[in-house]
Amino acid sequence: MNLSVNIGSLKLRNPVMNASGTFGLYDYKDVIDFSKLGAVVSKSVTLDPRQGNPPPRIAEVQSGILNAVGIQNDGALDFVKNKLPKMKDIDVNLIVSVSNLKVADYKKSTEILESANGIAAYEVNVSCPNLETGGTAFGMSCQETYNVVKSVKDVATRPVIVKLSPNVTDIVEIAKYAVDAGADALTVANTYIGMAVDLKTRRPKLGNITGGLSGPAIKPLTMRLVYAIKKAIDIPIIASGGIMTAEDALEYLMIGASAVQVGTMNFTRPDIMVDIIEGIKEFMLNEKMQDINDFIGSLSI
Amino acid sequence: MKVSTHSILYNNEIKKGYFLMGFECNTLKKAEPGQFITISVDGIEANMPLRRPFTIYKINNSTVEILYKVVGKGTKLFSTLKPGDTINILGPLGNSFRMFENSKIILLGRGVGLASLACLGDSLKKLGCDITVIASFKDESSNIIDDYIKSFSNDIIVVEDEDGTSSCDNVRKIIEGINPDVIYSCGSKRLLRMLQKMKYKSYVTLEERMGCGLGACLTCAIKTPSGYKRVCKDGPCFDVMEVII
Structure with missing residues (x-):
């Protein structure tokens, strides 16, 4: 039985990985066997250290969660020097998520990451606010998405996956710009901007007021985005949105995603990705399927 | 520390709105004072994705107790659980209190x-x-x-x-x-x-709204003079001078 898939030149032993920020490269070591996963994706790394947003940073809503962590991290240099070495004995592809507030910083942080070993690919997070154009996310503009992806591609020797923002009028247009700038694959998609308030305290439930909605609530929304992009562009897609079970993952694969990311459920069940992989195997066994690649994109319309 | 499923032994309302839940859990035997666990219940993940954190109330051999007040959707659900129902436990998590002798x-x-x-x-x-x-x-x-x-x-x-x-x-x-x-x-x-x-x-x-409980997601941030710290991993026990409230 073959579960391995290719994301451009990146070969994964199976199509399941975590969504950036929902899984600790070191903190989850005790609860899950990394060597069973297709890949692991780091929390977003920025050029300069970032303190993050004021708490509360997470709120549960119906069938999902809102989060507004604010890309808290110690910067790219610290990542290369202190975080990456701790990952060196772990037998799994490491995808490093790169995020920034300025186009030039994407390039600089990629250069720093290029100097290090042990990275299989980059995932470019374009959902951060662009400080140079008034704070709207790079991923909300075709041209800004292009600029960011281009600046990473100019220096990257590893595959570049672009994680698109769903908070846009036409994600297909933006996807095209990302691909034109050289994206090797797309992650579809990030969280949906949302808000929740507390009747009792009469305050927003998040310190940042608004945050990103994830969890089972968003699965149909993201499924539509994956389908729309797959139909329009020939590029490997990693689907990310509301996956709880093997069935959810398989549905995304069926509509054409080459791999999937699990996010919120890593909070609910820190070992869930192994269950999802086992569930995919079971499905293949029941369906007498030899190769998962035969199933990818098999949706009939 | 690991994820495991356990049967509830009892879940009694000891006072209106307050419940004492007991379950067998060998992995928590060695939990230290101040450490906590997170709990989820099978079948509710779609509606309530977040695990609920609880400090361990009492450890009696392999029986572990938590004492909780019904305040929201999660604890309300917990209060309806019966002996024999199963809960999913992650723990022990976090640091523990600094201990003193003869004080x-x-x-x-x-x-x-x-x-x-x-x-x-x-x-x-x-x-x-x-x-x-x-x-x-x-x-x-x-x-x-x-x-x-x-x-x-x-x-x-x-x-x-x-x-x-x-x-x-x-x-x-x-x-x-x-x-x-x-x-x-x-x-x-x-x-x-x-x-x-x-x-x-x-x-x-301290307590704070929490995502993973393992130190990864950085959602349970608490302000300190040296920047944000994680309640779940750097805490939950802190020197009071270490936190900015």
Whole structure:
């Protein structure tokens, strides 16, 4: 039985990985066997250290969660020097998520990451606010998405996956710009901007007021985005949105995603990705399927 | 530390709105005072993706107890669970309280926060400490002092909002009268700020909305003089001077 898939030149032993920020490269070591996963994706790394947003940073809503962590991290240099070495004995592809507030910083942080070993690919997070154009996310503009992806591609020797923002009028247009700038694959998609308030305290439930909605609530929304992009562009897609079970993952694969990311459920069940992989195997066994690649994109319309 | 599923032995309403849940869990036998667990229930993940954090109330051989108050959707669901129902446990998580021997201790708890200090009190007693519990409640209906808390307490002082005895002024006077070596606190930011202004060595266990509980997601941030720290991994136990509330 073959579960391995290719994301451009990146070969994964199976199509399941975590969504950036929902899984600790070191903190989850005790609860899950990394060597069973297709890949692991780091929390977003920025050029300069970032303190993050004021708490509360997470709120549960119906069938999902809102989060507004604010890309808290110690910067790219610290990542290369202190975080990456701790990952060196772990037998799994490491995808490093790169995020920034300025186009030039994407390039600089990629250069720093290029100097290090042990990275299989980059995932470019374009959902951060662009400080140079008034704070709207790079991923909300075709041209800004292009600029960011281009600046990473100019220096990257590893595959570049672009994680698109769903908070846009036409994600297909933006996807095209990302691909034109050289994206090797797309992650579809990030969280949906949302808000929740507390009747009792009469305050927003998040310190940042608004945050990103994830969890089972968003699965149909993201499924539509994956389908729309797959139909329009020939590029490997990693689907990310509301996956709880093997069935959810398989549905995304069926509509054409080459791999999937699990996010919120890593909070609910820190070992869930192994269950999802086992569930995919079971499905293949029941369906007498030899190769998962035969199933990818098999949706009939 | 691992994820495992356990059967509930009992889940009794010990007072209106307060429940004591017991379950068998060998992996928690060695949990230290101040550490916590997170719980989820099979089949509710779609509606409630977040695990609920609880401090361990009592460990009796392999039986572990949590004491909780029904406040939201999660604890309301927990309160309906019956013996034999299963819960999914992750833990023990976080750091533990710094321990002292043969010392004069105050456990300062507000409301159900006192439950987070019970396991600690039990351990400190075994280390030869003299323990005074100052228990602050809204009124008698939220007084959760039971035989277990009595078992390790040399003295219990109850202060309440109803008669005004729970005011910071009064609590401060009580503490100064005792002149303890160490104070441990839980459940009140107001009392925490008061402790920060007093001269005693004080520790607090904090709670914050939490994602993974493992230190990865950075959602349970608490402000400190050296930037944000994680309640789940750097805490939940902190020196009161270490946090900015």
